Amino acid sequence: MICALAAAVCFGTASVLQAVAARAAEPGTGSGVDAALLLRAVRQWRYVAGLGLDAVGFVLQIIALRHIPIYAVGAALAASLAVTAVVAARLLRVRLSGLEWGAVGVVCAGLLMLGLASGEEGSGKGPLALKLGLLGVAGLVLLAGAAAGRLPDRPRALVLGFAAGTGFGVVEVAVRLLDSVWDVGNPALYALLLGGGAAFLLLTSALARGSVTAATAGLVLGETIAPAVAGVAWLGDRTREGLTWLAVAGFAVAVAGSLTLARFGEPPADPAPP
Structure with a gap:
């Protein structure tokens, strides 16, 4: 659980660093699957730093997935939105309003409940x-991303974030289905590579x-529920004997707190000129 929480800190901080770099890059085609945007963003040190944090977080995530249930890891990673909001x-x-700070506390409370019950x-x-x-879902993530990239600005970040979260959810389940990294005959290996790359x-x-918080909220929603x-x-x-209700409540509270941050996490609009 400590590894899962540390991964959440890495992912949440990386999201903000990558958002700063991605916004500073020249605009691309507007498509959700914009490989050129990735090449432009990677020229900036903040994006490279975010990649480093992502790599550390991924290793910690794999360690956690090998020792505790997926639902516990997924809910712990939901805390990345609280980290994102604070760093943003x-x-x-x-x-951040008082409601948002309260939502951060709610996420932490949900994780505590889940940690006790898992x-x-x-x-x-x-x-x-x-x-x-x-493997099929990983392919659909790419197609959905291409379509979502043409949505209006307001829902685009949330939908793209959800598609990315689904891809990362594929990675979570695939890690549990692999005996080793050399399991080349296992379709889960190719699902992991395609889903992770697309995400x-x-x-x-x-x-x-x-909004960086809205994008990360979609990410959290996509990578928690279905993998769990x-x-x-x-x-x-499974949960500990007799504590299934606490695990369900903790999972719901953690995800609800994250979604609350997404709802109220939009940056304030620039004031109108006098």
Whole structure:
């Protein structure tokens, strides 16, 4: 759980650094799948620093996924939105209201409940249909991102963030389905590579357009719910005896707190000239 929370700190801070770099890059085609935007953003030190934090966070995430249930890791990663909001208040000069600070506390309370209730990682390996389904979802993430990139500015960041979160959710489940990194005959390996690559590309585009907190909220929503269901339904994830209600409540509270930050996390509009 400590590794999962540390990963959330890395991801949340990286999101803001990458948002600053992506917004400073020259505008691209407007498509959600904009590889050129990634190449332009990577020339800036903030984006490279964000990549470094992402790499550290990914390693910590894998360690966590190998020891505790997916639903616990996913909810812990939801705390990245609270980190994003706090860091954005400093770097992007976004003022957080009392409600938003309260939402940060709610996220922390939900994680505490979940940490107390979560059991051990399940031992299930999942059917072949699940592995092939992950590969199909990873492909759909790319298609959905291309379509979402043409939405109006207001919902674009949220939708692109959700598509990116779905891709990262594929990665979470795929990690549990792999015996090793050399498991080349396993469709989950290719789902991990395609889903992770597509998610990273879409997240960069999402952070370049619109609210960084809204984009990260979509990310959190996409990478928590479906992977948690997959872990319980197919991989054998369970809670501690008699504490299922606390785990469900903690998960719901953590995600709800994150979504509250997304709803009220828009930067204030520039005041009208006198």
